[in-house]
Amino acid sequence: MQINYNFAFFDEGSKREIRRATLKAIAIPGYQVPFASREMPIARGWGTGGLQLTLSLVGRDDIVKVIDQGSDESVNAVSIKKLVQNTTDIRTTDETAQATLIQSRHRIPEIPLRAGQILVLQVPMPEPLRMYEPREAETKKLHAEKEYSGAWLMLFEQIMNYGSMTTGADHPVMVHDRYVMAPSPIPKFDNAKLNASEALILLGAGREKKIYAVPPYTKVVSLDFEDYPFETESFEDRSCRLCGSTGVFMDELYDDVSGTAYFQCNDTSYCLERMNEQSWREGAESR
Amino acid sequence: MIQSEQPMISVQHLNKQFGPGCPQCMNPGSRKLYKNFCTVCHTVYSCQDVSFDLYPGEIIGVVGESGSGKSTMMRCLYFDQEATSGEVYLQAYKDGSRNLFAESTQQKRYIRNHLMGKVYQNPMLGLRMDFTSIGNIAEKMIAAGSRRVSEMETRGMELLEKVHIPIHRIKEAPKHFSGGMQQRVQIAKALSNRPPVLLLDEVTTGLDLSVQASVLDLIKALQRELGISIVLVSHDLGVVRMLADRTLVMLDGRVVEEGLTDQILEDPQEAYTQQLVHSLL
Amino acid sequence: MGYVAVKGGTLAIEESLKRIKFERIKQGKVLDVSRIEGGMRGLIDQIMSESSLYDETLAALAIKQAEGSPEEAVFLLRAYRSTLPRKHYSRAVHTREMRVERRISASFKDIPGGQILGASVDYSHRLLDFDLMHETDEDAARWLKAFADDLGSVNEAGRPPELMKVMDYLIEQGLMISPADDNTEPDDVTRKSITFPASRSQKLQVLTRGQTGTVTSLAYAVIRGYGALHPTVGELRVGSVPVCIDDPLGSGSDDEDSYYIGEIKVTEAEMLMSAAVAKEQGGKELSFEIGYGLCYGQNETKAIAMGILDHSLEQGDSRFPTQDQEFVLYHIDSVESTGFMSHLKLPHYVTFQSKMNDVRKTKMGAAASRAGEKEEVEEICK
Numbered sequence: 001m002q003i004n005y006n007f008a009f010f011d012e013g014s015k016r017e018i019r020r021a022t023l024k025a026i027a028i029p030g031y032q033v034p035f036a037s038r039e040m041p042i043a044r045g046w047g048t049g050g051l052q053l054t055l056s057l058v059g060r061d062d063i064v065k066v067i068d069q070g071s072d073e074s075v076n077a078v079s080i081k082k083l084v085q086n087t088t089d090i091r092t093t094d095e096t097a098q099a100t101l102i103q104s105r106h107r108i109p110e111i112p113l114r115a116g117q118i119l120v121l122q123v124p125m126p127e128p129l130r131m132y133e134p135r136e137a138e139t140k141k142l143h144a145e146k147e148y149s150g151a152w153l154m155l156f157e158q159i160m161n162y163g164s165m166t167t168g169a170d171h172p173v174m175v176h177d178r179y180v181m182a183p184s185p186i187p188k189f190d191n192a193k194l195n196a197s198e199a200l201i202l203l204g205a206g207r208e209k210k211i212y213a214v215p216p217y218t219k220v221v222s223l224d225f226e227d228y229p230f231e232t233e234s235f236e237d238r239s240c241r242l243c244g245s246t247g248v249f250m251d252e253l254y255d256d257v258s259g260t261a262y263f264q265c266n267d268t269s270y271c272l273e274r275m276n277e278q279s280w281r282e283g284a285e286s287r
Numbered sequence: 288m289i290q291s292e293q294p295m296i297s298v299q300h301l302n303k304q305f306g307p308g309c310p311q312c313m314n315p316g317s318r319k320l321y322k323n324f325c326t327v328c329h330t331v332y333s334c335q336d337v338s339f340d341l342y343p344g345e346i347i348g349v350v351g352e353s354g355s356g357k358s359t360m361m362r363c364l365y366f367d368q369e370a371t372s373g374e375v376y377l378q379a380y381k382d383g384s385r386n387l388f389a390e391s392t393q394q395k396r397y398i399r400n401h402l403m404g405k406v407y408q409n410p411m412l413g414l415r416m417d418f419t420s421i422g423n424i425a426e427k428m429i430a431a432g433s434r435r436v437s438e439m440e441t442r443g444m445e446l447l448e449k450v451h452i453p454i455h456r457i458k459e460a461p462k463h464f465s466g467g468m469q470q471r472v473q474i475a476k477a478l479s480n481r482p483p484v485l486l487l488d489e490v491t492t493g494l495d496l497s498v499q500a501s502v503l504d505l506i507k508a509l510q511r512e513l514g515i516s517i518v519l520v521s522h523d524l525g526v527v528r529m530l531a532d533r534t535l536v537m538l539d540g541r542v543v544e545e546g547l548t549d550q551i552l553e554d555p556q557e558a559y560t561q562q563l564v565h566s567l568l
Numbered sequence: 569m570g571y572v573a574v575k576g577g578t579l580a581i582e583e584s585l586k587r588i589k590f591e592r593i594k595q596g597k598v599l600d601v602s603r604i605e606g607g608m609r610g611l612i613d614q615i616m617s618e619s620s621l622y623d624e625t626l627a628a629l630a631i632k633q634a635e636g637s638p639e640e641a642v643f644l645l646r647a648y649r650s651t652l653p654r655k656h657y658s659r660a661v662h663t664r665e666m667r668v669e670r671r672i673s674a675s676f677k678d679i680p681g682g683q684i685l686g687a688s689v690d691y692s693h694r695l696l697d698f699d700l701m702h703e704t705d706e707d708a709a710r711w712l713k714a715f716a717d718d719l720g721s722v723n724e725a726g727r728p729p730e731l732m733k734v735m736d737y738l739i740e741q742g743l744m745i746s747p748a749d750d751n752t753e754p755d756d757v758t759r760k761s762i763t764f765p766a767s768r769s770q771k772l773q774v775l776t777r778g779q780t781g782t783v784t785s786l787a788y789a790v791i792r793g794y795g796a797l798h799p800t801v802g803e804l805r806v807g808s809v810p811v812c813i814d815d816p817l818g819s820g821s822d823d824e825d826s827y828y829i830g831e832i833k834v835t836e837a838e839m840l841m842s843a844a845v846a847k848e849q850g851g852k853e854l855s856f857e858i859g860y861g862l863c864y865g866q867n868e869t870k871a872i873a874m875g876i877l878d879h880s881l882e883q884g885d886s887r888f889p890t891q892d893q894e895f896v897l898y899h900i901d902s903v904e905s906t907g908f909m910s911h912l913k914l915p916h917y918v919t920f921q922s923k924m925n926d927v928r929k930t931k932m933g934a935a936a937s938r939a940g941e942k943e944e945v946e947e948i949c950k
Contacts, residue, residue: 011653017759034761039646044907046914069917071577076914078577106918124911135894137764145393149400149430156429157422159436160458163933168923187922207904209761225436233925252921266918 008055009087018056025213030175037209048206050122065099070107070266094269108190110270113199121184123205128172128182189232189249194220240265243274294340295516301337301373306330323539333359335540346517348531356540357520366395400430404477408489410469416462446475467498524567604628613865619645639906656813666807674801681731734803744856778900787873802840837861839875
């Protein structure tokens, strides 16, 4: 390419502006800070919010990991990783523990994040009240007045209609006892990882032009009712076909030979690490 | 006897205008209007110096033709619109020590959610038409802090039963209901938090006569049972006669006459009231 | 040697990119960017306008890279725009100073300065011209020479005088209330995201960046009945306007100190709508209101549509989606709408797995309660 792009794509002025919005988001946990979202070389809806956060934060010493739906090797994750690498020339990794900056769509890694790491989540719909109230001007007021009946009403309706809460992914949470927040479409299974996280969690919505944050050690509670407590997806006693893990979020796959369903860790790098550990241990034992 | 008590709600000098006002109409004393309308600057004076007290367990009727300012007054009392000036005190809120109009929007929301109920003429304004009927009732309870589904379900069923919604239809959305049923769901919703004050704005207008009668019976029964104080707005003197202890007559934004309902019907003093009463006969 | 990740994704992308390049050049013929710039004025103008980036050459390059897909070309330019530092804001551009190439009014037959038809397809017959199949550069050169000779014999009287605006005429005649000057610094929606209720400058910016087709369709809805308006083209101008910036070193914002940095071609539409204005003593009278449209290049449909939507959004009647700011302004951007459509192609395995779990749970719940009912029935029957 003839034109050399800036380090991390943006001009420095843009990066500073995004970081200012990010600082504000960290200062007000769960509050959606509007920012002048830039057009990116990837499409709106494909993680431009997360990408803008990543590119505004990344430095030459960072090690970046990108996952999409739990997988480092999904085409979209690869594509984002490639863009980061092409414009920064920094190191990337698949190993969660090694990364300083993790951009993810729809999952929080299984390996617990630690202090000093930053998790960037891509957000399609940042407004948890949008289905209850379509107008932005109105939802802003509801947040300002901490009027969240709508969020609980949506859950109440699900219980009335289906007998249980059926939000699927993106189950709303209360952050720091103040703001109701959309955690991005992570499965309910991952909601608990938001609470008192050691790592800084940033959420970016590019198309909707919002940045918000869960700073380390912030209290995050999934919305529920006293007699209908929040429940995560359940895989019962199923274990991963590859590494044997239980108690992780799994993909349900279909074996067309045997005609049965089998399960596999959704977090591919976690699965891989477990398998390597096992083979290393077996090797050590046999020696 | 009633007078010895503290009023539940005290409305004092409520004014609501639409428009900026001009030298011809600014001064309330020397205001020159056509009806409630300033012909120079087109400002509409919807409520002019409206004052009244509502006592515990009492029903006050407000009558007047459309455009007389009665619905605007109700909107101001429920904070749907901001009053231009005036004060209102609610006994159940900080012992009636605070002018509600001067409270923050957050406090106003608290008052609406915990201490008042309103039934609108148009059920579209009072209900979420796409949500379940029981969800509509729960909304108000959630807003007032309830987080137990079973409690809300029980209360919702109890109220819907009280307003004669068949139990197998409580999970249906009000948009599938007839006008009378929608109105009854609204009443159930307004009652869900056991509010001390209920505002009823033309609740029977537009309903069939037989349905009207059943809604009125319901209000009367509920009021006796629960001892709520009610402000009831209607352009229909018949409705007011059936329900209200006392009546205010409004014309062009002003209260032109007030007194015991019987008295007003038997012996109207103002020409306008006479005309109204006459039309009823 | 342990387990390693399957690098399927990386490989698949590389191959896919090869395929797309193959599709672009498979016939062994490559488009010359200068030819695109020379011959695709309509597309270039549209793309510059939707990209908010005025550069014909870059637009031509984007068209080449995007194989002529406007949404893709706009996407490329917008992304490129994100890398450019914002060094200056221009001074206000005055369309009165426009070097007019075309100017018409549908309101007055005889406008001061006259109707200037200029370059327009309005009165062309839309018959496919098969001669163009074999047009050569030599044909073009010959035609151009003849055209120049023709012009030479007409006149070269120098710079034409500034043309009076139709709006000025209406104001002078007392048919329109002169809009008050609004000199507040305009908002920049690309630097600070839009807020609601939106300021006029925010609205106009989002409209002028809007996808041409969407802006047109929504404006069509306004005049077909969803907004009850009947507009007239007060004046439509196409031409070039000078762009100046303040002296970067000087402190004043004096005209004298400003620098001319070039000119841009724009289309401007001033749409007139009759409106009732309240008068003293309860009377009403009709007057004219304006809807304003301006976009890069020659794109008359878009400028007119923008003028209609500008006026529509100023009305704010919630019955009409076309007067609802959030409805219109949130949904007309090309990059945002096409991006969100295309994101549906991304895998949603995790969200789907989560939903599947919920569905199973409710089915189990329903089955359990059915079983319960059955037992009850059996109980009663006993």
